[in-house]
Amino acid sequence: MCRENQRAVTEYRVNKMTGKLFILSGPSGVGKGTLRENALKNFSNLVYSISCTTREPREGETNGVEYRFISRDEFEQGINNNLFLEYARVHENYYGTLKSDVIQELESGKNVLLEIDVQGALQVREKMNDSILIFIAPPSIEELSRRLINRNTETQHDLNIRLANAAKELELANKYDYIVVNDDLDSASRKLQEIFINESR
Ligand code: ADP
Ligand code: 5GP
Numbered sequence: 001m002c003r004e005n006q007r008a009v010t011e012y013r014v015n016k017m018t019g020k021l022f023i024l025s026g027p028s029g030v031g032k033g034t035l036r037e038n039a040l041k042n043f044s045n046l047v048y049s050i051s052c053t054t055r056e057p058r059e060g061e062t063n064g065v066e067y068r069f070i071s072r073d074e075f076e077q078g079i080n081n082n083l084f085l086e087y088a089r090v091h092e093n094y095y096g097t098l099k100s101d102v103i104q105e106l107e108s109g110k111n112v113l114l115e116i117d118v119q120g121a122l123q124v125r126e127k128m129n130d131s132i133l134i135f136i137a138p139p140s141i142e143e144l145s146r147r148l149i150n151r152n153t154e155t156q157h158d159l160n161i162r163l164a165n166a167a168k169e170l171e172l173a174n175k176y177d178y179i180v181v182n183d184d185l186d187s188a189s190r191k192l193q194e195i196f197i198n199e200s201r
Contacts, residue, residue, distance in 0.1 A: 017107055019201060021106065021112050022196065023113075024116075025133070029162065030138045031147065049102050049113065050068060054072045054093045057069050090117045117169070135172075135176035
């Protein structure tokens with residue numbers, strides 16, 4: 001992974017970028033993944049950047065599809081080689097976006113969608129200030145908790161961490177360009193589509 005990406009990063013040229021970068025954030029279980037899937041079906045010029053993570057794959061997840069599942073050593077090597085556009089420790093694991101992936105897509109004229117946490121989103125905003133930050137908020141903490149429990153993908157320990165982090169993440173929503181409340185899924189999908197249409201290049 002690392003050698004190939006290092007070459008791409010060296011060739012990085014800011015002024016050749018033509019696509020737009022969209023960032024989706026929000027607490028775990030709010031529906032980011034569901035909304036993202038809907039958006040990708042509707043916009044052919046929008047591509048999803050697959051993140052790297054050190055967390056274990058969930059049942060049904062495939063390396064290279066939902067994430068690149070890599071070891072902690074590999075991730076730290078990526079940090080040391082400056083391969084990440086952003087990275088953060090989230091819910092006790094590392095997650096990060098490779099620079100090379102995003103830059104190549106933007107330069108080819110594609111709009112790129114990242115689904116990353118608030119720490120990562122704010123790092124990207126520092127580096128690429130014309131990126132569009134969209135925060136997905138739950139209708140209530142009770143509903144968020146219900147969705148996470150019903151999804152049935154986390155241990156009790158992980159569920160507690162994710163719900164505790166949700167409150168901190170919600171406090172940072174005001175740093176985003178848009179806040180979309182995911183109450184009714186169709187209505188939230190429509191609002192998101194309007195943002196993509198209005199902000200795309
Ligand atoms: P995230 O990617 O933010 O962690 P998911 O997309 O996995 O969240 O959604 C968490 C759970 O909530 C899933 O089971 C999903 O089907 C469900 N869900 C998503 N949006 C809604 C909604 N508007 N109303 C009810 N359930 C929803
Ligand atoms: P999950 O483990 O549920 O897939 O994701 C947990 C959290 O990590 C979510 O808030 C998700 O947006 C965030 N995340 C996923 N990929 C990245 C990434 O590349 N960078 C950062 N900073 N956060 C990420």
